Amino acid sequence: MRIIFLGTPEFALPSLQKLLSSHHKILAVVTQKDKETNRKGEIVFPPVKSLALKHGLKVLQYDNISNEGVCALKQLDADIMITVAYGQILSQELLNLTKYGTINVHSSLLPKYRGASPMQAALLNGDDETGVSIMQTVLEMDAGDILNVEKMSISNKTTLKDVHDILSDLGATALLKTLDEIEDGTVKRLAQDETKATHTKKINKQDGIINWARPAKEILRQINAMNPWPGAFTFLNGKIIKILNADVIDPRNFKSALDLHLYNDGTCFVFPHNICIKTGDGILGVSCVQLEGKKPLTALEIFNGGLIKSETTLG
Numbered sequence: 001m002r003i004i005f006l007g008t009p010e011f012a013l014p015s016l017q018k019l020l021s022s023h024h025k026i027l028a029v030v031t032q033k034d035k036e037t038n039r040k041g042e043i044v045f046p047p048v049k050s051l052a053l054k055h056g057l058k059v060l061q062y063d064n065i066s067n068e069g070v071c072a073l074k075q076l077d078a079d080i081m082i083t084v085a086y087g088q089i090l091s092q093e094l095l096n097l098t099k100y101g102t103i104n105v106h107s108s109l110l111p112k113y114r115g116a117s118p119m120q121a122a123l124l125n126g127d128d129e130t131g132v133s134i135m136q137t138v139l140e141m142d143a144g145d146i147l148n149v150e151k152m153s154i155s156n157k158t159t160l161k162d163v164h165d166i167l168s169d170l171g172a173t174a175l176l177k178t179l180d181e182i183e184d185g186t187v188k189r190l191a192q193d194e195t196k197a198t199h200t201k202k203i204n205k206q207d208g209i210i211n212w213a214r215p216a217k218e219i220l221r222q223i224n225a226m227n228p229w230p231g232a233f234t235f236l237n238g239k240i241i242k243i244l245n246a247d248v249i250d251p252r253n254f255k256s257a258l259d260l261h262l263y264n265d266g267t268c269f270v271f272p273h274n275i276c277i278k279t280g281d282g283i284l285g286v287s288c289v290q291l292e293g294k295k296p297l298t299a300l301e302i303f304n305g306g307l308i309k310s311e312t313t314l315g
Helices: 010-020 047-054 070-075 118-124 160-184 216-225 299-304
Strands: 002-007 025-031 059-061 080-084 102-106 129-136 146-153 232-236 239-249 268-271 274-278 283-291
Touching: 002 010, 002 047, 010 025, 010 047, 010 080, 010 160, 025 047, 047 059, 080 160, 102 160, 118 129, 118 160, 118 216, 129 160, 146 160, 216 232, 216 239, 216 283, 239 274, 274 299, 283 299
Parallel strands: 002 025, 002 080, 025 059, 080 102
Antiparallel strands: 102 129, 129 146, 232 239, 239 283, 268 274, 274 283
């Protein structure tokens, strides 16, 4: 099929790479505008643009694709448009531009977690699985028919980076399968159950702030969901300290004579290989942290360096 590919970040790269290796033809790649770095003033291309240029593909960039891109994209005479984390809402005119319309690679098991942060939502809510859905794009956000689904398991060690990397690959595989099924007329369409739809908001830096009054298991989910960005963080002597790796500690393994009820939430205690932190319910064992402006450190390095002492309170 003749394809217009719309995508911007690293999540879209496996899908574009798979298309390049397939029998389908990419007529053009549409991506968000280049960005200027704050430090050196250098222009940084979106990852999708860099890959497209490497393979000699036509690249189009618009401030507002629905206002600026209709004529140019229509002239390409494509069979289908594909969006993978493109970053702009498409008008109905754009959705109707090609024979097979537009399909999207969405990183959740729709109708659960529509919107901006489906991968983080699955981790924050403690789901035991998530996945990627290939859907027919309609004007209402993430509400179109589901064409294909791929799933992955989640454990208490799974981070946002893990989910991102796995789903980007699963999405690419499901996308190629869907294109072939559309092409040979065997694709199956499943309407979404609107009564089961949930929505997610855009994640910002403030979502990384840890509230030590929450249960340890919920804080662990937050740590995993915010890794690598914005990072789950707390404060030590007025400076940010990111929690990079942690686990919930079984209280039966906490061999201390201390009465934890006498201490504030966020208080640290010595425990082998971990910084143990009292929470609103349970104990969080932190094994790797990163102080503001410093490299990541293990709990042992933190204690040996005297950066955190027993009974230090974070937050």
